[in-house]
Amino acid sequence: VQLQASGGGSVQPGGSLRLACQASGLSLDGFVIAWFRQAPGKEREGVACVSNSASTDGIKYYADSVKDRFTISRDKTKEMVYLEMKSLKPEDTAVYYCAAKRSGYSYYYCSGSGTDSNLWGHGTQVTVSS
Secondary structure, X not given: OEEEEEOOEEEOOOOOEEEEEEEEOOOOOOOEEEEEEEOOOOOOEEXXXXXXXXXXXXXXXXXXXXXXXXXXXXXXXXXXXXXXEOOOOHHXXXXXXXXXXXXXXXXXXXXXXXXXXXXXXXXXXXXXXX
C-alpha cells in the first residue's frame, strides 16, 4: 500500500509541470488526497487537496499562493491524482509530496503540514529557475 509521486523537474519561470500521484494496493475512496511541498529552510505546507469521500466528494482546496495557477484533478478509474502547475514561479521551488488521509474534506488537513496523513508518497523535486 503506497503512494508514488512523479512528474517533477526543472523549468523556467512561467513554465508548467504536471505532477502525478499513483496509489497502489488500495483504493482512494474515502480519502482526502493532498499535495504538500517543502522548500529548503521552510516548513512543509499544504498546496492543494481533493476529497474522495462520499459526503464531501470533489471538494477542493488551494493555498492562496497557488490559486489560479495550480489545478488538482483525479482519475478514479486509475487511482491517480494530478497537480497541474502553470505560471510557475521561483518560489514554487520545493519538494512536492502527495499524501492521503482517510477522512472527508478538512480545511485544516489540507492547509496544514500533513502530519496526520495516513499515507505518504516519496517527494518529487520541482525547481523553477532561469
